[in-house]
Amino acid sequence: MATGAYFLTPSPRHPPSTTISSSSSSCQIKLFTTGISIQTKYEPHRRRTIPKTSCCANSPSQNKRPLTSTDITGSSKDGAGIRVAYQGVSGAYSESAAEKAYPNCETVPCEQFDIAFQAVENWIADRAVLPAENSLGGSIHRNYDLLLRHRLHIVGEVQLSVRHCLLANHGVKLEDLKRVLSHPQALAQCEHKLTSLHVVRESVDDTAGAAQFVALHKLEDTAAVASISAARIYDLNVLAQDIQDDSDNITRFLMLARDPIIPGTDRPFKTSIVFSLDEGPGMLYKALAVFSMRDINLTKIESRPQRKRPLLRLVGNNDGLKHFDYLFYCDFEASMADHNAQNALKHLKEFATFLRVLGSYPMDVNLL
Ligand SMILES: O=C(O)C(=O)C[C@]1(C(=O)O)C=C[C@@H](O)C=C1
Structure with missing residues (x-):
């Protein structure tokens, strides 16, 4: 029996500038015909004002406008x-x-990926983009x-050249260079060129931040x-x-939102x-x-090794032996609206000890 949160978990939508109270609410919705349920529990820690967002409807008490597909x-x-x-x-590039x-x-620039997640969770942004x-x-x-x-949902992907x-x-020439700054991924992607230049490589948070730093100083x-x-x-x-x-050289980015599509x-x-x-x-074989x-x-x-529970104790003859315990991240070409995919996950x-759907979203078929 799978444990942990299971299916697409929408967060509640709030009208602009809604003040939410500290009482918690929860709801459960059933999706499709599988009986797979969505559990959502919303527990605001304190009263706070939610910033006005573009995708919210008008205040319930005034000038209600009809919902559009954008709201959905x-x-x-x-x-x-x-x-x-x-x-x-x-x-x-992000x-x-x-x-x-x-x-x-x-676009809303953030210092760290973690902040980009939090910006969406706290209604400062509607989406986060993540390489x-x-x-x-x-x-x-x-x-x-x-x-x-975090509890965000993947709602899209983008492949970028x-x-x-x-x-x-x-005025600076190639032969003047002693140091090159960039995001560690970008430095790794230019291994050959940077090795030929015999320069010191220094990692910074993002590629554009490196350019800004070089210009500013x-x-x-x-x-x-x-x-x-x-x-x-x-x-x-x-x-x-x-x-x-x-x-x-292609990077695949994921688009994240509070609610699943x-x-x-x-x-x-x-x-x-x-x-x-x-x-x-044969456990992985069975899963695939x-x-x-x-x-x-x-x-x-x-x-990926489970960070919180890295070691798995073996039973039987191997008592005492320990292995890493793994999480398996999988992408497959099917929509969760497809019965075949629903049956595969059921x-x-x-036999999975944990299963979570991170998102079901349109494939990016145009490379830029
Ligand atoms: O630093 C940037 O410009 C980013 O968007 C980050 C990032 C990454 O994390 O992989 C994105 C694309 C490239 O692969 C290099 C760096």
């Missing part, structure tokens, strides 16, 4: 009026990902851990690895372009889940078989 799905087609939190400053997902959105994996560097594990620690530039102040021996738009924003010279190790079947959907299993031969026997294509599987739930 939480997104307008072009992203107008949606505030998207991202880590970094203007010119970061900002471009936000603009790809929601072209006319208002999840890169074709050169693999998964960004910290962000997978954050997905579990990441083309790094080496940026320096005007008028550094003459330091460059930044960042985007071409960061070069324009911070008025830096492009010393080299396309310095990533592989010309097809209602999964459809009108276009290709993907579903992301996380689960854990008991120790024993729930998808293969239903012809559901898996697009990703990733295992089947998995029969």
Whole structure:
């Protein structure tokens, strides 16, 4: 029997400037025909005023307007009026990902990914954008851990072609460089070029922040690895372009929201889940078989040691032996509106020790 929160858990919507009291409320809704239920418990710790958000309806007592599909799905087609939190400053790749997902959105820069999550949880932003994996560097594990620690839902994905530039102040030449600053992922993606330059690499929080720092301090021996738009924003010279190790350098970003979207079947959907299993031969094989026997294509599987319960004690002859206990993050090509996918998860739930659906969302089929 699976433990832990199970299915898509919507948070309550509040009208603009609503004051909520400290009483807690909970509700349970059933989705589809599976009997899979959604449990939501909302426990505001104290009275507070929720900032006015674009996706909220009018105050209940005044000029009620009819609900639109935007109120239901939480997104307008072009992203107008949606505030998207991202880590970094203007010119970061995460900002471009936000603009790809929601072209006319208002982007909200945040110091850390954790803050971007909190911005959405506290109604300061409507969405957060989070880099999840890169074709050169693999998964960004910290962000997978954050997905579990917070209660946001994946509502979309964006694949972005990441083309790094080496940026320096005007007049600075390649041979003047002693140091290069950037996000650790970006530095790792430019391994070959940076090795050939014989420079010291220094990690900072985001690529655009590195460009801003180089410009602000008028550094003459330091460059930044960042985007071409960061070069324009911070008025830096492009010393080299396309310095990533592989010309097809793609980062996959996830869009997160307080509420899940209602999964459809009108276009290709993907579903992301996380689960854990008991120790024993063939357990993972059995888990993956729930998808293969239903012809559901898996697009990703990733295992991460459980941080809170890292060691699993073995029973029987191996008494006393301990292994790492893992969480498995899986993406599959199906919508949760699809009965086949619902049955696969019901089947998995029969023997998984924990199962959570992180989101069911439209697949990004256009690479930018
Ligand atoms: O620093 C940025 O510009 C980011 O958006 C972060 C980030 C990442 O974390 O992977 C995003 C895309 C690139 O892969 C490099 C850095």
